[in-house]
Amino acid sequence: MRKIDSIIIHCSATPEGRDVSAATIRQWHKAKGWNDIGYHFIIRLDGTVEQGRPVEQPGxxxxxxxxxxxxxxxxxxxxxxxxxxxxxxxxxQKASLLVLVKQLQAAHRILSSHIYGHREFANKACPSFDVQAWKQEVQL
Ligand SMILES: [Zn+2]
Structure with a gap:
């Protein structure tokens, strides 16, 4: 198992109200020449969590x-x-995100201080909300 120490939150940058499956994103990413979907987990509009790339592999x-x-x-x-x-x-989605993050933290011993939004590392809007403020809000 690779060493995991953080969680990075993203959005799919797809329009509000349009549901997209992990299978579809996998197709998009493979079309870019990648060997698999880039993310490990996808959270659908109804809160369903879908597995993306296996956690054992770097995303x-x-x-x-x-x-x-x-x-x-x-x-x-x-x-x-x-x-x-x-x-x-x-x-x-908010409810599932919180549950998933807590599960991943427990499974991999990830500190709450090591949960980030993509935009903290890149000049992007992703995930379109302030992860640090959210962590405070939900007391992570
Ligand atoms: Zn992102």
Whole structure:
């Protein structure tokens, strides 16, 4: 098992209200020439958590930070126009995100201080919400 010490949260940058499966994202990423989906977990609009790339393998979701992290992606993250960053998380997605993050923390002994949003490492809007503020809100 690789050494895992952090969780990085993403959005799929797909329009609000459009549900997308892990299988579809896997197709998109394979079309880019990758060998598998870049994220380890996908959270659908209804809160269903789908497995992406096996956790044992490094993901492809955050340049320079893939080796020791787990990539979690919620579906959404932009407004209906398809480009304006927006926190589109449904209540179900918020609930699932919290449960999943806690499970991963317990399983891999990840400190709450090691949970990040993609935008903390890249000049992007992803995941379209402030992960540090969210952690405080949910008392992680
Ligand atoms: Zn991202």
């Amino acid at each position: 492809a979701h955050c340049t320079g930070h893939n080796q020791k992290s787990i990539g979690v992606c919620y579906i959404g993250g932009v407004a209906a126009d398809g480009k304006t960053p927006k926190d589109t998380r449904t209540d179900a």
